[in-house]
Amino acid sequence: xxxxxxxxxxxxxxxxxxxxxxxxxxxAEIDETDEFPLDxxxxxxxxxxxxxxxxxxxxxxxADTMTLCLIVEELARxxxxxxxxxxxxxxxxxxxxxxxxxxxxxxxxKRLEKGTHICSFALTEANYGSDAGNLQTRAVPxxxxxxxxxxxxxxxxxxxxxxxxxxxxxxxxxxxxxSVIVVDKNSHGFHVGNKxxxxxxxxxxxxxxxxxxxxxxxxxxxxxxxxxxxLLTNIANMMRVWGAGSTAMGNAQGALDDVVEYVREExxxxxxxxDFQAIQFMLADMAISVETARSLIYRTAxxxxxxxxxxxxxETLVCMSKCYAxxxxxxxxxxxxxxxxxxxxxxxxxxxxxxxxxxxxQIYDGSNQIQRIVAARNLLS
Amino acid sequence: xxxxxxxxQNILRNSVTDFMEKECPPxxxxxxxxxxxxxxxxxxxxxxxxxxGLPIPEEYxxxxxxxxxxxxxxxxxxxxxxxxxxxxxxxxxxxLNIIEHGSEEQKKFYxxxxxxxxxxxxxxxxxxxxxxxxxxxxxxxVLDGGSWVLNGQKTFQTxxxxxxxxxxxxxxxxxDLPKHKxxxxxxxxxxxxGVEIRRIKMLGRKMLHTNEIFFEDVRVPKENMVGELNxxxxxLLSGLELERLYGCSTFIGSSQTVVDxxxxxxxxxxxxxxxxxxxxxxxxxxxxxxxxxxAARLLVYRAAWMxxxxxxxxxxxxxxxxxxSETYARxxxxxxxxxxxxxxxxxxxxxxxxRDSRIITVxxxxxxxxxxxxxxxxxxxxx
Ligand SMILES: Cc1cc2nc3c(=O)[nH]c(=O)nc-3n(C[C@H](O)[C@H](O)[C@H](O)COP(=O)(O)OP(=O)(O)OC[C@H]3O[C@@H](n4cnc5c(N)ncnc54)[C@H](O)[C@@H]3O)c2cc1C
Ligand SMILES: Cc1cc2nc3c(=O)[nH]c(=O)nc-3n(C[C@H](O)[C@H](O)[C@H](O)COP(=O)(O)OP(=O)(O)OC[C@H]3O[C@@H](n4cnc5c(N)ncnc54)[C@H](O)[C@@H]3O)c2cc1C
Numbered sequence: 001x002x003x004x005x006x007x008x009x010x011x012x013x014x015x016x017x018x019x020x021x022x023x024x025x026x027x028a029e030i031d032e033t034d035e036f037p038l039d040x041x042x043x044x045x046x047x048x049x050x051x052x053x054x055x056x057x058x059x060x061x062x063a064d065t066m067t068l069c070l071i072v073e074e075l076a077r078x079x080x081x082x083x084x085x086x087x088x089x090x091x092x093x094x095x096x097x098x099x100x101x102x103x104x105x106x107x108x109x110k111r112l113e114k115g116t117h118i119c120s121f122a123l124t125e126a127n128y129g130s131d132a133g134n135l136q137t138r139a140v141p142x143x144x145x146x147x148x149x150x151x152x153x154x155x156x157x158x159x160x161x162x163x164x165x166x167x168x169x170x171x172x173x174x175x176x177x178x179s180v181i182v183v184d185k186n187s188h189g190f191h192v193g194n195k196x197x198x199x200x201x202x203x204x205x206x207x208x209x210x211x212x213x214x215x216x217x218x219x220x221x222x223x224x225x226x227x228x229x230x231l232l233t234n235i236a237n238m239m240r241v242w243g244a245g246s247t248a249m250g251n252a253q254g255a256l257d258d259v260v261e262y263v264r265e266e267x268x269x270x271x272x273x274x275d276f277q278a279i280q281f282m283l284a285d286m287a288i289s290v291e292t293a294r295s296l297i298y299r300t301a302x303x304x305x306x307x308x309x310x311x312x313x314x315e316t317l318v319c320m321s322k323c324y325a326x327x328x329x330x331x332x333x334x335x336x337x338x339x340x341x342x343x344x345x346x347x348x349x350x351x352x353x354x355x356x357x358x359x360x361x362q363i364y365d366g367s368n369q370i371q372r373i374v375a376a377r378n379l380l381s
Numbered sequence: 382x383x384x385x386x387x388x389x390q391n392i393l394r395n396s397v398t399d400f401m402e403k404e405c406p407p408x409x410x411x412x413x414x415x416x417x418x419x420x421x422x423x424x425x426x427x428x429x430x431x432x433x434g435l436p437i438p439e440e441y442x443x444x445x446x447x448x449x450x451x452x453x454x455x456x457x458x459x460x461x462x463x464x465x466x467x468x469x470x471x472x473x474x475x476x477l478n479i480i481e482h483g484s485e486e487q488k489k490f491y492x493x494x495x496x497x498x499x500x501x502x503x504x505x506x507x508x509x510x511x512x513x514x515x516x517x518x519x520x521x522x523v524l525d526g527g528s529w530v531l532n533g534q535k536t537f538q539t540x541x542x543x544x545x546x547x548x549x550x551x552x553x554x555x556x557d558l559p560k561h562k563x564x565x566x567x568x569x570x571x572x573x574x575g576v577e578i579r580r581i582k583m584l585g586r587k588m589l590h591t592n593e594i595f596f597e598d599v600r601v602p603k604e605n606m607v608g609e610l611n612x613x614x615x616x617l618l619s620g621l622e623l624e625r626l627y628g629c630s631t632f633i634g635s636s637q638t639v640v641d642x643x644x645x646x647x648x649x650x651x652x653x654x655x656x657x658x659x660x661x662x663x664x665x666x667x668x669x670x671x672x673x674x675x676a677a678r679l680l681v682y683r684a685a686w687m688x689x690x691x692x693x694x695x696x697x698x699x700x701x702x703x704x705x706s707e708t709y710a711r712x713x714x715x716x717x718x719x720x721x722x723x724x725x726x727x728x729x730x731x732x733x734x735x736r737d738s739r740i741i742t743v744x745x746x747x748x749x750x751x752x753x754x755x756x757x758x759x760x761x762x763x764x
Contacts, residue, residue: 129721131652154722197727199735278749330714337739341512341747342537345740347582355739356584359714363721369662 002298004066011063012070018043019078027079030203031353034195036160037203040082041116049086050117053094058109060093065301068242073294076250077257080357083250084204085118087243088157092119092165095180095235099223107219108182112162120161121236122152122183122209129154130370132167133175133229137211139168145215146170146181148189152209154196154364159205161185166209167228175229182220189214200356237315240322240365241300248322248329248361249293255336255354256286262340279339286332293325316378322361323371329358390453393446397457400430405461407730413464414733417587419543420465428498433473436623441480441492448623448685452630456678459634463737464588466631468540474624475502475549482566482608482616491547491568503541503571505550505594506617508534513750515551516560516614520596522552522567529567529606531575531599537744540589542578546571548594551613564613568605575599585736622688622698628745629681629698632705636674636712639734643667643716646723663719670712677705696758703751706741713738 004012022043030037044050052071054060063071068090075083096105112119128135137150148168158164164183171177183190193208223231260283300317303309309317333355337344344351362368386394404423413420427433436451437443446454459466476495479487479502494500511518520533531552541548548569555563571578577595608616644667647658657663680701687694713734717724724731742748756763 124722127651129652130657131654134653196722198725199727199732200725276749278752334710334714334739338742338748341743342507342740345584345743347584352584352739356736359717359735360725362718363725367718367721369660369718372662 002295002302004070008064008067008070011061011067012074014047015049015071015074018047019074019082023075023082024078027082027350027353028348030079030081032202032347034197034202036085036157036205037082038116038160041085041118041160044086045117050089051093052086053090054097054109058097058105060097065238065242065304066298069246069297069301072242072246073250073253073297076247077254080247080251080254080354080361081201081203083243083247084201085157087239087247088121088161089117089119091121091236091239091243092163094239095165095222095231096182098235099180099231104219104222108163111184115162116160118157118161120155120158120164120209122155122158122164122166123232124152124154126151126153130367133178134173135167135169135178137166137168139170139179139181139216141170141218142215144218146218146221148181148183148211148214148216150211151193152211154206155209156201156364157205158207158209159192159195161205164209165222166211167232170228171226177226178228178232179225180222180228180231181216182222183211183214183216187214187216199359200353201360233315234311237366238304238318240371241297241304241318244361244365245293245297245300245318245321245325248325248358249290249297251354251358251361252286252290252293252325252329252332255333255351255358256283256290258350258354259283259286259336259339262343282335282339286335289328290332293321293328296324297321312378312381316375319366319371319375319378322365323368323375326358326361326368329361330355333358386449386453390450393450394453394457397454398460400427401458401461405465410462410465411730411733413588415587417590419540419590420462420468420588421543423465424469424501425498427469428496431496433469433476433498434492434496436473436477437480437492437496441488442496443492448626448688449682451623451627452681452685455627455630456634456637456681459631460638462588463631463635463734464586466634467586467628468589470624470627470631471504471540472502474620474627475504477620477623478549478566478616479568479607481620482612484604484607486604487568487607499545501540501543501546503539503543503546503548505535505538505541505548505569507537509536512537513747515617516564518551518553518564520550520552521556522554522565524603525600527603528600529603531567531569531596531601533596535594535596537581538578538592538594539586541571541592541594542580542590543571549607550596551617554613555611558611561614563611564617565610566607566613566616567601568607569596569599569601573599573601584739585733586740622684622694625698625702625745626681626685626688628741629677629684629701629705632709632741633674633678633681635734635738636670636677636705636709639709639712639716639731640667640670640674642731642734643670643719646720650720650723657719666715666719670715673708673712677701677708680704696755699746699751699754699758702746703748703755706738707748709734709738710742 051060052063056062072083139146139148170179189212191210193210196206300321434443435446439445522529522531554565575597579593583591684697684701
């Protein structure tokens, strides 16, 4: 069923080369230092990847979902942190190109040309994670501006983002009082707060964002006031398949690659590990689950790109893809440590890193429980 | 059927809990983990109470506790820190091995020092080419006059770099015998010339450290051999039940703490206007977690009881190790899920459980090796 277009193949091959030559060699170091990899930014920018989700008319790649899946998969296969800045940036630009006015889009793109192009997607707050619909960061109208107060937590790429797509409360309680505004990092009163020290996903610039009487022009409101939640559910949440889903699956594929290579070498050096059925079957199961996750993700991308299915069916497929791939990612990377044994637990191996990174995907971008809630709701409604 | 503990055992449990509550607050554990420091201070306090002698026979200055007693200690200690409980066990069990197989002089020399915390004992079996298949170890010891001369390399050695540690090194003393037969046990102080110890950076076990050890013409007196020449493999296996069971007890204490942390969080953390623990997916996950901890606990208790009765219990011990280690690893992952982004943050303790638990299904007899033992005990000649 899966047949890639020439363009998709071209992008995949380019990204695979970048992943092997530029991304993978730096992974261990970034994991150690937790520094945001500006060298990745350069490579991505040179290859147009930061603007992948933009239409060609705006200088983008006009990448369809399948292409985005391939980009993220290839990068995550080298290092799970690597595609995260593309995911946040890609999601923001996707929202802008679908929901902003042409004038807004032009203005923001011009602004991005002056910097790194990195954008953050700022939804979560310390007290509102799964329950983001009740978020409390406020934007109060004041003449031509909004005055924004509050804070966001766990914001990927926030450390370096030029523009932040921020979900704020402009109306009453719940999801009906939320709007989306763009906040420039240079805005007065906007601060990048503490870096979140995490077990994995190093170098993804996850920070707190603090808004202290930040004046934001009303021109920076995306879409209509109090209709921000729709932008989230209708546009942004779709990134769960090519973002989180492909991250988890690519990372799992990488773990499988690493283990297969390790076991092959062991066999060559005369160790009998691969003779053991228990280990062989684990390897087979790992490959089965990675391949299943990939099939589900590709099918979801295929359905989305054909534009034929109902929103509900697409949303269900997206939730299933994210949830399943994240669970597979956790299991496969844990099994990888088990198969490799003590060496898999050392910091010198990529194996333990992949396991730490895999965990984040079960939690972020809507925890796996939230994906199940949505999938079940769609099944029953 | 009698599920209760004796009066003395209850007192023992309470005294361990009281001590740990006072001396081992979460901040202390966090600090040692972050600074990657060996827990000398708390071991000093434990030794003042005579704890390192708990299972040691009274004639050598210990209290002669049995298996059930000992797992009570391990369970309670590990509720506060998995690593502190694990490191305690390593010294104590190496000491028991000396009691079991050593000469009178060795017992009189090493055991009181171990009990008084003047020395620590560590165990050296694994080599780069001898992991699960430990009997292929190749580090050699050759007699030269009055000394053994050791050459070779060990890897994944817990706590062998702590100051004043005497390492129980399993070495090959006869290459021509079948691989299980040519192994001996030699005691090597870690500051002996020719011993080089290098830290390996690991995902977890930050306090105790994991090391590589290189032996280059390391000379120790002939008297440092424990037991008979070429009888090492038997010594390695003797006492294994109690040692494994103690290890299991640290898994259940740690697993219980994982449940407690996740439970507490699920009561405090409100989303959608309710504590997240009141959502079925969370509440039921916690119910499963507690059920698994209790199942693991019962497997450990049963095996310990059998051991105290003098009954053969290798199968039961292996089941306890298999299920207990898998439980701690699985639960720390679920505990992290329940805590969401906070669980993933290094500011919280759950990530330490995640990191520390990920290797216990490999070390000290992997899950696969335990399954093989169990299947063999069931009459299958599993290869
Ligand atoms: C590495 C990383 C990167 C991130 N990047 C971003 C980012 O770029 N932008 C952003 O906005 N956010 C980001 N986040 C935040 C992330 O989206 C949240 O962590 C996530 O939504 C979960 O919220 P929480 O951590 O507050 O957990 P909580 O919402 O407190 O959830 C705790 C547990 O309760 C469960 N739960 C919650 N509600 C229910 C329910 N109704 N039924 C059953 N179970 C429930 C959850 O599944 C979870 O297991 C990131 C997080 C991480 C870890
Ligand atoms: C943190 C840590 C601390 C340690 N501390 C010590 C210590 O203090 N002293 C010491 O001597 N050692 C120590 N070890 C070593 C530990 O006991 C070994 O890691 C363990 O014996 C496994 O060996 P290995 O890592 O070489 O893995 P391997 O033996 O290579 O095993 C790799 C995988 O293959 C599987 N496998 C192997 N043989 C079989 C089989 N026959 N059938 C089916 N599957 C099989 C294993 O289950 C495992 O999944 C420690 C290890 C770690 C990680």
